[in-house]
Structures are given as structure tokens and as C-alpha cells.
Amino acid sequence: MTIAVIGAGLGGLALARVLYVNGIDAVVYERESARGARGQGGMLDLHSGTGQRALREAGLIDKFHAIARPEGQDLRLLEPDGTLLLQQDTPDDAPLERPEVDRVDLRNLLLDSLPEHAVRWGRAFTSADDGVLYFADGSSATYDLLVGADGADSRVRALLTDTRPVHTGQNVVELGIPDIDRTHPDLAAMVGRGNYWVLGNGQSLSAQRNGDGRVRIYLSFHTAEDWFAASGIPFGDPAAARMRLIELFAGWDPRFTALIAACDDTILPRSITTLPIGLTWPSRPGVTLLGDAAHLMPPVGQGANMALLDGALLGLALAAHPDDFPAAVREYEREMFARTSAAAQQSARAQEILMAPDASRKMLAFFQPD
Template identity: 30%
Template structure:
């Protein structure tokens, strides 16, 4: 089949779910594609929390890549079960007792998978040596009609088309856009407890194979179990944009983080302090940013970005990975299955569609973010779930 990328070399910068999905979709069309990933190898980093994939985006992209059946073998049944509590850890809504139905044709079914296994599925479907590990991007330089790509290890590579999928702090994005992100007002402290059944037994039991969403005093705390026996968590608090520079917290020291948590969450139950009872953990602060809802840039003929590089947003709607995978699907279709006369025309149509779609999702995410961290956030969240599930129980 003839397409715009025939006899072209494509470079994808970033080996997360979005970049790997795109690589699979392009490779299926016989396109010469390489993924450049800064990790030393497939198993270098501890991957983050669980991901829920959505029918119209993440799952659709996997299906188009021919990987849905493989996904079904590895997703975690019941990991989407949720318990909502107040600051005192009192369960106020819990769907753990509901029957688990694997309904992949239902648009409301959002199966969960750990990031590591999802990444493995996508990697193993690629041709050998598609991923060039230990390739930490340094800079781009125009060469002929494409780009020479330079990496921090001293290597370089040529590509006719470069696609940046290198995350929220993308180094590719500045070659397209100088639009700065906007601080959401919320900063997350993300962490992970290994061997949580032993190291945080009370919280591990409370999560019951799924998630806990605790809210109170305009703060949040989300816990998620992982298939490897770890418990991931992230706090959500209202902080100044320069808080990391002024807070004097040593995030490599759990006692320093615990001191902050005890002060910030002073009216919360001591149950949550179990997070700090082990040295088998880590903490990473992440201020939450988003891009303007009306952002745009001038389309280039040989460069584009997708995923968080294009439209970063807070995590309070579970859309980040899904938008990245939908971007991958729509970009692959624009480049290989549409009747555009040039790569630039295809990119322009794709970028316009992507930015319109993710503007709506960003707006919805910001509404959720504000609601969760509002004075009446807990009551509104409970009302939403109880209406959704036609549950008439009283809020206690």
C-alpha cells in the first residue's frame, strides 16, 4: 500500500505507552520506525501506578494494533474496584462487592493494567531492535528534509519525520511551540511502597486489590494496589507554584516527608501514617500543570508531538495514557490511511483534531481537579457515584 511514509525514516522520541503504540501501528504498515528511549533497558525504572484504559481511546488503539487479546491476558481483574473514604478512613462508598464483569464491548468498562506489563506487551510486539535504549535526547538539527537527532551518549541518528512522545517535560516541544504550561494550583507527592502486605498491612488490606480515594479538608490521597505487591499513592494539596523551592522538604528522606504530611494532613486519621513505616518506599513531588485550552502552533512538515508533550494535564480523570494512545492511533491513520497530499497536510489535520479533542478533556480534568480539592468535594464525589450507580444510601 502506498502512503506518505513510504521510503521514509521515522523517529519516535520516548518509549512510553503512546510512543510504543504508535511504533506498533506504523510498523504494521511496513514503515521504518525507531523508538529512542532514555532508559538503559526495558527494566531500568520502576513503572508508575495502574492505568485504566478506555473503550474509545486506549482500548481502541490496542485493538487496532492487534494487541487486545494479549491485553486481556495481563489486565488486573478487580483492580478498578474503588472505595471512597473521608479523612478518617471511614468507607462511604465501595463497589468491591459488585460482580466483576469483563465487558470489553461496553464503553463504561475501564479495565486496569499496571504500566510495566502494558509497556511489555507493546515492546514485545515490535520487531527486534526497534527500540534504541540509552538514547537520552539532547537536541535536533535540520538536515536535508529531515532532522539529525543528537543524544547525550554521543550518538546521533537521522529521521525524515520526528515525533516527540517524551512526556510532560518534553525536550521536543520547544521546537514546535513556546507556549508555557499553566500551574493548576495542586501539587502531588507520588510514592510507592514495595511488599505492601508486609510493609503497610492496614492500608494494603483497605485497598482490597483495588483503589482508595480519600478526601477531606480540600486535600486528597489516592492509593492503588499493583500486581507486583506494591502500593502506589499520591497526595493532592493546594500549594504555591514555587512550593518545592520553599518547603525545605527532603523528598529522599521519609521522615522529612512524614513531618510535612503530619502537618498538612493534621486532621486526618493516623492510619495514613503507615505510608511512612517502611524504608521500602520512595517519594516524588510533582506540581500539576496543564496547557492553555486554546493552544496551537504552526504545523511543520517533519516534526510533531503527542501525549503529555502536546497536552499535559493533572491525573484526576485518568485520561493521560488514553489520550496518548488515541493520539498514536489518529496520527498513524492520518499518515497511512488518509488521502492527504503531503506529510505536512496530514500533520496539520491531525494536530487540529488532537488539540480540539484534548482541550475538552483538559477542561473536564480541571473541573474534576477543582472539585476533588474543594470544600464540598467529598459530598459531590459521593453524589456523583451514587447517582451513577442508582444507590440511594445516605451519606454518613
């Protein structure tokens, strides 16, 4: 029985790894030409009961602990006028409930745990028909089970549902300060070791320290889907774009706009989309989905954890039913639908807090409910 996984993201690789440790081969097809073909994003906080559970099932938890950053759990929450509302510093002996890890390091950990032939690079999936996969380079391959782990814009999803992601009303601009401890030690001290959030009326600034010394800056705006085109931000001219972004934060404490001014020329605009909460589909023999392809959520900490656990639990179900893939898929989908629906509801509530007029105070109440 041939298992084909479309997408070498965290979920697809977790599936391939759990299958591998259970003696089952799978082939992962990835459109990127090599593992380092593009950046993999910033930090992830891996939750003990979901993302870390997946790594335990994959036999990788000790290696994960070696690359995790417990101090990344530190948090500073401020208002636009500079008022510090909350500072949480992680003790050295704190349990690893939600340690941070660089996404690229975690992906490399999963890739290195698989035999070299398990991932086929440069294979952009275009369609599937009657047990045959077709790729953009003209090649093809056969499969008995097709798993779509191909992200928000999944092509495999169309085999199961017509549902497409929709805009959430949030647009994000990502910037970054490389080697911040050397280049801007004052800003490095301000941001600290983990996450730094400033929440205002309809927009926010967050900074996140990465293990490689870079601090990623995320500017979030509660705006219409076409806002990037209408905003007048000249993304093709990084210096001018930074100046325009600084203007959008007029009236905020100058320390926060100093973070924007210190960023390099890598500026990435992103429209935030989600799939409907509770999305399901009739189980179909021979195809299923995991991760963002199945349940795209706002980027508030659940997506990667759910994707990793999807991959691990699907792998375990297939290992438990090696001669009955349809039964394994039905078992996996029942659990996944319930679990990720609850996670999506939690993510939506967190997103509402972040976009509220009094977001800073609501977030303070979230972290200090008493």
C-alpha cells in the same frame, strides 16, 4: 521516508506498533539506557473508547486483556474522619470498561510487539535541524518526519510552539507499601483491590493497589509552586519525611496516617503542571507531537489514554497517506486538537473537584449524579 519518534513512552510505542502492523518502519529514540532503567509508575485505567481502542488498532487487545486487572476498578471513597461515602466493588462478569493495568506491564507489551531494532536506547535528543537529529552522546540521524513523544518537558515541542507547562497549584508526594498483603494485611483489607480515596479540605490521600502487590500512596496538597522547598519536609531523610507528612494530616482518622507510616523509603515529590487547554500550533511539514508533549493534563485518568490513541491515529493517518506525510499530519492534528481539548476540559473539571473544600461530597455527586 524515515519516521523518527522521540520517546519510548506509551504513545510513541503505540505509534511505532501501528506503523509496524501496516508495513511502515519507524525508529524510536529513547534517552533511557534500557527498558528497565527506571520505574514506570503505577496503575492506569484504560478506557474502552480511547486507550483500548488504540490497542485494538495495534492488534494487541487480547494480550492486553491477559494482563489487565478488572478488579482494579473497585473504588472506596471516604472523608478524613473515616466516614465511608461510597464503595463500588466490580462484579466478576463486569464489562472491561476501565480495567487497571500496571504501566510497566503495558509498556513491556508494546515493546515486545516491536522488532528489537525499532528502539534505540541511550539516545537523549538535544535538537533537530534541516532533517537531522542530534543526541547528547554526539551521534546524529536523519529523518523525514519527527514525532515528539517526549513527555511534559518535551524538547521537540519547541520546534512548534513556545508554550511551556505551568503549575496547577497542586503538589503530590508519592510513597508506597511493598507486598502489603504479607507485611500489613489489615491495611491491605482496608484499601481493597482497587482505588482508595480520602478527600479533605485542600489535601487528599489516595491508595492504589498494583499488580505486583505494592500499594502506591499519593498525598496531594493544594499549595504554591515553591511549597516543597518551603514545607520543611526533609525528603533526604525518609523516616523524618514520613513523620512530617503524618503531621500534615493531623486530625485525620489514624487509619489513614497508618498508611503513611507503613511506607518504605521511596518518597517522590512531584509538582503537577499542565499545558493550556486547547493548545494548537500551525501545522508544519516534518514535525508533530503526541501525548504529554502535545496536551499535558492533570493526572486524573485521561493522559495515558489520549497518548495511546494519539499514537494509533497518527499511525493510521500515515498508513493512509504513505506518500504524503504533511497531509497525514494535518489530518491527525485536526482530530487530535479537538479530541484532546475536550479531554483536557474534563480533566480540569475533575481537578477542580479534587481541590475543592468539600471535595469528598462533590466527588460522591460525580460518581452518583442521581
